[in-house]
Amino acid sequence: MMNTFVVYVENKPGVLTRVASLFRRRAFNIDSLTVGRTEKPEVSRMTITVDADHDQARRIEANLYKLVNVLLVENITTEPAIVRDLAMIKVAATHEARSHVLELASVFRARVVDVAPESLIIEITGGEDKIDGLLEVLRPYGVLEMVRTGIVAMRRGNKSSLALSSSEEPAQATAEDDLSQSV
Amino acid sequence: MIKTGAQILWECLEHEGVTHVFGYPGGAILPAYDALKHSKIHHVLVRHEQGATHMADGYARASGQTGVAVATSGPGATNMVTGIATAMLDSSPIVCITGQVGSKLIGSDAFQETDITGITLPITKHNYLVTRADELARTMREAFYVARSGRPGPVLVDITKDAQQSSCEFDWEAAKPQLPGYRPDLSPAPKEYEKALELIHSSKRPVILLGHGAIVSGAMREVRDLAERTGIPVALTLLGLGALPASHPLNLGMMGMHGEAWVNHTIQEADLLIALGMRFDDRVTGNLKTYAPNAKKIHVEIDPAEINKNVKVDVALVGDLREVLHAMLPKIESLDRSDWLDFIDRLKGDSAVRDIQNLPDSGHLYAAHVINDLWREARGSNTVVVTDVGQHQMWEAQYYKHEEPRSLITSGGLGTMGFALPAAIGVKVARPEAEVWVVVGDGGFQMTMCELATIVQENLKINIAIINNGFLGMVRQWQEFFYDRNYQATPLLNPDFAKVAEAYGIRNATVTQRSQVVPTVQAARQHDGAVLINFHVEQEDTVYPMVAAGAALHEMIRRPSPIVETAADE
Numbered sequence: 001m002m003n004t005f006v007v008y009v010e011n012k013p014g015v016l017t018r019v020a021s022l023f024r025r026r027a028f029n030i031d032s033l034t035v036g037r038t039e040k041p042e043v044s045r046m047t048i049t050v051d052a053d054h055d056q057a058r059r060i061e062a063n064l065y066k067l068v069n070v071l072l073v074e075n076i077t078t079e080p081a082i083v084r085d086l087a088m089i090k091v092a093a094t095h096e097a098r099s100h101v102l103e104l105a106s107v108f109r110a111r112v113v114d115v116a117p118e119s120l121i122i123e124i125t126g127g128e129d130k131i132d133g134l135l136e137v138l139r140p141y142g143v144l145e146m147v148r149t150g151i152v153a154m155r156r157g158n159k160s161s162l163a164l165s166s167s168e169e170p171a172q173a174t175a176e177d178d179l180s181q182s183v
Numbered sequence: 184m185i186k187t188g189a190q191i192l193w194e195c196l197e198h199e200g201v202t203h204v205f206g207y208p209g210g211a212i213l214p215a216y217d218a219l220k221h222s223k224i225h226h227v228l229v230r231h232e233q234g235a236t237h238m239a240d241g242y243a244r245a246s247g248q249t250g251v252a253v254a255t256s257g258p259g260a261t262n263m264v265t266g267i268a269t270a271m272l273d274s275s276p277i278v279c280i281t282g283q284v285g286s287k288l289i290g291s292d293a294f295q296e297t298d299i300t301g302i303t304l305p306i307t308k309h310n311y312l313v314t315r316a317d318e319l320a321r322t323m324r325e326a327f328y329v330a331r332s333g334r335p336g337p338v339l340v341d342i343t344k345d346a347q348q349s350s351c352e353f354d355w356e357a358a359k360p361q362l363p364g365y366r367p368d369l370s371p372a373p374k375e376y377e378k379a380l381e382l383i384h385s386s387k388r389p390v391i392l393l394g395h396g397a398i399v400s401g402a403m404r405e406v407r408d409l410a411e412r413t414g415i416p417v418a419l420t421l422l423g424l425g426a427l428p429a430s431h432p433l434n435l436g437m438m439g440m441h442g443e444a445w446v447n448h449t450i451q452e453a454d455l456l457i458a459l460g461m462r463f464d465d466r467v468t469g470n471l472k473t474y475a476p477n478a479k480k481i482h483v484e485i486d487p488a489e490i491n492k493n494v495k496v497d498v499a500l501v502g503d504l505r506e507v508l509h510a511m512l513p514k515i516e517s518l519d520r521s522d523w524l525d526f527i528d529r530l531k532g533d534s535a536v537r538d539i540q541n542l543p544d545s546g547h548l549y550a551a552h553v554i555n556d557l558w559r560e561a562r563g564s565n566t567v568v569v570t571d572v573g574q575h576q577m578w579e580a581q582y583y584k585h586e587e588p589r590s591l592i593t594s595g596g597l598g599t600m601g602f603a604l605p606a607a608i609g610v611k612v613a614r615p616e617a618e619v620w621v622v623v624g625d626g627g628f629q630m631t632m633c634e635l636a637t638i639v640q641e642n643l644k645i646n647i648a649i650i651n652n653g654f655l656g657m658v659r660q661w662q663e664f665f666y667d668r669n670y671q672a673t674p675l676l677n678p679d680f681a682k683v684a685e686a687y688g689i690r691n692a693t694v695t696q697r698s699q700v701v702p703t704v705q706a707a708r709q710h711d712g713a714v715l716i717n718f719h720v721e722q723e724d725t726v727y728p729m730v731a732a733g734a735a736l737h738e739m740i741r742r743p744s745p746i747v748e749t750a751a752d753e
Contacts, residue, residue: 010364017301025305058490058491059488062486062487062488062490063488065364065488067309068362068364069364070364
C-alpha cells in the first residue's frame, strides 16, 4: 500500500541526499518526494510517499530516525489529513475546443494561468485523484505538457508535530476538501 | 584563544581522550600534520590507509574507546572505504579524518579531489564536510559523540585545506554538540517488559542468543545473571564469543553457518529465543522460513531499525542491553529447566565435534590442531586473538575457547579479508600489556602484509600465525561443495612468508609437523619482538559442520564418517 510520511529534517546542505540515499540503499522505491521550508527557518519538511507494507513502513520510519539530521517522522497514511498535489497542464485548445476546455477546468475548480492562440495552461491543486481526473478528461484535447509537484500533506486538526501550534480551532472540512474527495 | 583549524583538530582529539592516531599524510591534510608537532598525540604511520582504518577499528574493539584514522583527500580517503564499511557492519566506533581540497576548489575536479562524504554516505553512521575553521570544534565533538553513543559506528570528518589553515577563536567548552534529531538513548515501555517476562517464565525450551551488543554494552555480568537464574542456555554469535566464558556450563558455543551442530539443533527445537544484542544475520539464521519454527522471539536491541528486519519478533525491547537487563533481573523468577538442559546434553553427546586432539597424527598438520594447541599454550585473561576471514577464522571460533570479552577481534558482518594484521596493530597499541596473536590465512595476509613495516617501526610485540594451505580455503570449500570441485582462481602461488618476515627483520619460523607446533609457539611467546610463524597445513581441509547458504539451520553438512570413526572413541 502507498504510505505517506511527513519528515522534518534539519535545514542543512546534503540532507535531501541522505534521505534519498537511504531509500535507495534499503531498496524502497520513492513514489513522490517533496521538500520545502517550514514555519521554522532551521527546519525543512518533506512529504514522502512510498509503496510499503506495514512492517516495511515501520522499518522505513526507524531507518529515517537513524539519520542524524532527521528530527521527526510521522506516518500519516491512516490519519485524517489534507493531501495536495499541484499540476500545471498545457493543453491544446483551438478555437472550437477552447470553451469546452474552460468548462472542464471550471468544473474541477482549476485555474487558467496562461492563454495562447493554440493552447492553455491550467493550474490545478488537489488530491492526486482529482488531478488524475482532470487529466483524463483533458487528454482527448491533447495534453502538450504536464508537470506535478508531488504531494504535500498535513494532518487535520490542531495536532502539531513540532508543538508550535497555538490554534485551538477544531478541524473543519472546506468545500474544496469535499470536492477533492468526491472527484 | 586564536588557533588554526589544524591546531584545533589535535586539541579536540586530546579533549576526547585520544592518545594515538593511525594515519598517512598527503597534500590536503599537510596543514594538520604540520601542527602535530605541538600535540601529545602519538601518530602511527601506516603503509596503506585501509590499514589505518582497521587499526582504528582494532583499537576500538580491544579497548571500547573510539579509534582514530587520518588520511589525505582523494585516493587517501577512498582507500579508507573498506575499513569504514567494516566498522559500520560491526558497530565499531571510529572517527576518520580526511583532508579535502580548498573550499574554493570543491566541485572543480581539482588534483586529489574526491567526494568522500558522498562516497561514504551509506557506510558511515554520519559524516561531515568542514569548510571553516570555526565549525571544526563543534563538529569534532559531535563526531565523537555520534561514533560512540547508541549503536556505535564510524563517523568521517572531511576538512578542507583552508579550514585547517585559517584561524579562529577556539573554545572547546563552548562548542557544544548541536544534534536536535539524534536520540541514542531509547528505553522500552513497561508493558514490553511484562510481555517479555511472561514469555520467559512460561517457556519450557528457551535459548539466549548472545551477540556483540553484550560486549559493546558491557552487559556480561547481567547476561550471566540472567542465564544462571533462569537456567537458560546461551548460544553465541561469532562477534559475541567471549561475552560469556566458553567454560561456563550454560554456554553452548557458537551458532550459525559453522556453529556446533547441537547449538543449531537446540535453536530449531526451542520454544523461545531471547536475542540479546544480535541482529539475526543470515549467517546465524540460515533459511528464515524454517528458522526456529516453534519459537516465540524476544529481541533486546539498541537499534530500532533491526526490529523485525530479518526475523519477526513477538516482543521487542529497544534500548541498551545492560540497562534493559538491569530493569528485568529483579523480576526474573528462577525455574527448573533440567529436562531441556538434559535434552541438549543428549544432542551434544550425539553430535559433538570430535575433539581435534584425538585426530591421528598421520603426518598431516590440520589448522584445527594449530589453533587448539595455540589455545592451550597462549590462553589467558590477557591474550587477544585477531583473526582474518575464512576457514581459519571459523576454526579459531570453534577451537579457541574464549573466556573474556574483547579477546577475539574479527571482521564479522563485512567479512573483510586483510583485516587481521592491521587490526592487531590497533589492538596492541590500545592494550600494550596484552599478548596479541594474529591468526590469518595465506590469502588475507597478502592483502595487507605491507603493515609488517608498521609493526617493526612501532616496535610492537605481535605474534603472527599464518594458516597456510596454499588456497583461498573457504572459497575452495564452497567450490568443493557447490561448484563441483571446480577450483577456479583459488590455488595460491605464495612467496616464502619466512623470507618476507626476514626482509622486515621479523623473527620467523616455518612449521610442517604437529610436533613442532607447541615448541614454536612457546619460543614465539618468549621472544620480545614480533614473530611470524608460517604453518603449512593440510591443503584441502574443510570446516564442518556447515549450513549451506539458504539451507535450514538444522540441515548441516557434517564431517564425513572416516575421520569421525578414527577420532571417536565410541
